[in-house]
Amino acid sequence: QVQLVESGGGLVQPGGSLRLSCAASGSIYRINDMGWYRQAPGKQRELVAAVAAITSGGTTNYADSAKGRFTITRDNAKKTVYLQMNSLEPEDTAVYYCKARVVIADGIRTADYWGQGTQVTVSS
Numbered sequence: 001q002v003q004l005v006e007s008g009g010g011l012v013q014p015g016g017s018l019r020l021s022c023a024a025s026g027s028i029y030r031i032n033d034m035g036w037y038r039q040a041p042g043k044q045r046e047l048v049a050a051v052a053a054i055t056s057g058g059t060t061n062y063a064d065s066a067k068g069r070f071t072i073t074r075d076n077a078k079k080t081v082y083l084q085m086n087s088l089e090p091e092d093t094a095v096y097y098c099k100a101r102v103v104i105a106d107g108i109r110t111a112d113y114w115g116q117g118t119q120v121t122v123s124s
Helices: none
Strands: 002-007 009-013 018-026 028-039 044-051 061-063 070-073 078-084 094-104 110-114 120-122
Touching: 002 094, 002 110, 018 028, 018 094, 018 120, 028 070, 028 078, 044 070, 044 078, 061 070, 078 094
Parallel strands: 009 120
Antiparallel strands: 002 018, 018 078, 028 044, 028 094, 044 061, 070 078, 094 110, 094 120
């Protein structure tokens, strides 16, 4: 089993900042891509930011709405991905989910895993 645990969400005023974290644990051989998604009520879940494995260059990708405000990083030793969110806007309000593409302990099978989600609310 592989588990992703997210934390760091909460209530913040417009213009404020939050730092989300997502730690992976379990029978993991290697973690490839990691990403953050968000879903607001009545809307489709959307990609916010993603980061590739170091072996793939560690490249990052951001939604247009996140560019210049959000930064995704990863700590491979801790099997953790972070999302630093600055200059938050009410439109950023959503449940944020992390996703990891994991090669499980057998070193062969690959699967995507999702965290349980953490609520981010941006409001004055």
